[in-house]
Amino acid sequence: MIPEKLLNLVVLALLLAVPYWASLNDAPFTITLATRATIFALAAVGLNIALGMGGMVSLGHALFFGIGGYTMGILAFHAQSFTPLIDGPMVIEGTKSMPVIWAVAMGVSALAALVIGALSLRTAGVYFIMITLAFGQMLFFFTISWSSYGGEDGLSIFLRNEFPGLDTLVPFNFFALCYGLLVLVILFNARFARSPFGLALNAARQSPDRVRAVGLNPQRLKLVAFVISGTITGLAGALFADLNRFVSPTMFSWQTSGEIMVFVILGGVARLCGPVVGAVAFVMLEHFLGGLSEFWHIYLGLLLLLIVLFARGGLVGLVARRGAAHD
Amino acid sequence: MTDAVLATKGLSKSFGALKATDDVTLDLRPGEIHAVIGPNGAGKSTLIDQICGGLTPDAGSVTFLGRDVTGRSVPARARMGLARSFQISQLAMEDTVLQNTLLGAVGAVGSPWRFLWPVVKNRRLRARADAALAQVGLTPHAAKRVSELSHGQRRLLEVAIALTLRPKAFVMDEPMAGLGAEGSKALTEFLDRLRAEAPILLVEHDMDAVFALADRISVLVYGRIIETGTVDAIRASDAVRAAYLGADR
Structure with missing residues (x-):
């Protein structure tokens, strides 16, 4: 067993080193795979706050992933077609600027998470799972029928969006942006877990009665955590749409929610870099096993089964000693 | 009643046909330990939940530090200084x-x-x-x-x-539960010192601890307080003996 901090550093270093090596050796597909894994990891880091720290089993996080994706798609679509997003007395144009798109995606996701969280947190257990799933599916079917933005066929964006001072069409540059955001969010998460809020949220998951008895409202703590969680997953959705230059209702589907949850469980629930390990493992399995058989999910299922039965701490838990959250 | 830190007046709560607490009036004065005793199912936990804000009473009121807190939530009462311990430890x-x-x-x-x-x-x-x-x-x-x-x-x-x-008052739900004789004795000594911090409303089954600690005792039977008094008065009460303590106490 190695210390978890060391494992986290190794994982993040490898995630940077492999695409860097690929950029030197002209292997753009490897960079795309690493970018995909990085974005999935970011989405799962978001879910891990709700699931791992707050104990909220959300089967609707695809909703935020989709909102982030469609925010990017809609803003970029209006920018590339030179049509205003909102016409009338006040004209709002689309944009190709990544920072603006990220900010809007995070803002819309946060707002959605606030509304959905406030409603969903009135329930618990299986009802919470079902209500979050229902919200995700509502948006899934809404986007299928949203013909202005491609309906079932989705929406293509011709060129990747722009970031000041960086050519985002160079695969490694776009990877570096995604990686930078992932590291920032992980650093935030590491501080967050040790903060008074992190302490109270962890306690709210374990013993809501105790939290109430010290004068705190566990529902309010969970709601704030849900909003932070949804915001991060929304940002990941915007990046994913930019990676593919395409958005479709699939981003909202319950399978996507399930996959984000699989990243977390595979890597290790409530482990700082568990979602990163889970997302990388998933993308590697998808790539290597997917090349052997289109039924590769059978092997993924088997792996998940083994993890759930024998390694509750996920792949991270298999090799790393857990440090106390508030050392 | 006027100098009470914590008081209930006519507190009643029913679950269907069952009256869990029925017109319960008691108070907790500065520096005292007021024990609430009663057989299993007497409504002690329901009473504590109403005092601490976990349950809304059907009738009656709870006053804490001179303010009516009947409509206030558990966290709001805790922030005012009403501290509680649980029958089954609630810890992270x-x-x-x-x-x-x-x-x-x-x-x-x-x-x-x-x-x-x-x-x-x-x-x-x-x-x-x-x-x-x-x-x-x-x-x-x-x-x-x-x-x-x-x-x-x-x-x-x-x-x-x-x-x-x-805290301005403690509400303790069976703190001795599950402790051995030694543990119970040590905690009794500790609670005796703790009353200097804030008065304690003590719900307890361990009668040795109750008799050693309590300044006053209220006896709850079938949701009603049948007697409130000093240790000696409760020991001498025929009604209490018949309903709860038995002849050997």
Whole structure:
């Protein structure tokens, strides 16, 4: 067993080193795979706050992933077609600027998470799972029928969006942006877990009665955590749409929610870099096993089964000693 | 009644046809330990839940520090200084003793909305938590996870968390439950000292502890208080003997 901090550093270093090596050796597909894994990891880091720290089993996080994706798609679509997003007395144009798109995606996701969280947190257990799933599916079917933005066929964006001072069409540059955001969010998460809020949220998951008895409202703590969680997953959705230059209702589907949850469980629930390990493992399995058989999910299922039965701490838990959250 | 820290008046709560508490009026005065005793199913836990805000009474009121708190939530009453311990320990079992105590300090100071600064490095919170742990004698166990503590130590930790609130009154639900004779004796001695901090409303089955600690005792039977008085008065009461204590007490 190695210390978890060391494992986290190794994982993040490898995630940077492999695409860097690929950029030197002209292997753009490897960079795309690493970018995909990085974005999935970011989405799962978001879910891990709700699931791992707050104990909220959300089967609707695809909703935020989709909102982030469609925010990017809609803003970029209006920018590339030179049509205003909102016409009338006040004209709002689309944009190709990544920072603006990220900010809007995070803002819309946060707002959605606030509304959905406030409603969903009135329930618990299986009802919470079902209500979050229902919200995700509502948006899934809404986007299928949203013909202005491609309906079932989705929406293509011709060129990747722009970031000041960086050519985002160079695969490694776009990877570096995604990686930078992932590291920032992980650093935030590491501080967050040790903060008074992190302490109270962890306690709210374990013993809501105790939290109430010290004068705190566990529902309010969970709601704030849900909003932070949804915001991060929304940002990941915007990046994913930019990676593919395409958005479709699939981003909202319950399978996507399930996959984000699989990243977390595979890597290790409530482990700082568990979602990163889970997302990388998933993308590697998808790539290597997917090349052997289109039924590769059978092997993924088997792996998940083994993890759930024998390694509750996920792949991270298999090799790393857990440090106390508030050392 | 006027100088009572905590008081209930005509508190009633029914679940269907069952009257869990029926017109319960009692008070807790400064510096005293007021014990509530009664057989299983007498409505003691329902009474505590109504006093602490977990249950809304059908009728009656709860007054704390001279204010009617009947409509206030559990956290609101806790922030006013109403501290409670649970019959079954309610603790964050995966966290350490220090973290659990810090949680009390976070609640007491009302500072959960800080997202980036390590809680253990916050001097104000840390001082409050350390003082509470020292008071109950758990400082040497601060770094242990709660799951590693003995049952008695968990009871003390609940008190330590309550102490971080700088309480104006304690409400304790069977703190002796599950403790052996030694543990019960030690906790009795500790509670005797604790009354100097704040008065204690003590719901307890351990009659040795109750008789050793209580200034007054209320006897709850089928949701009604049949008698309130000093230890001697309760011991001498025929009604109490018939309903609860038996002839040998």
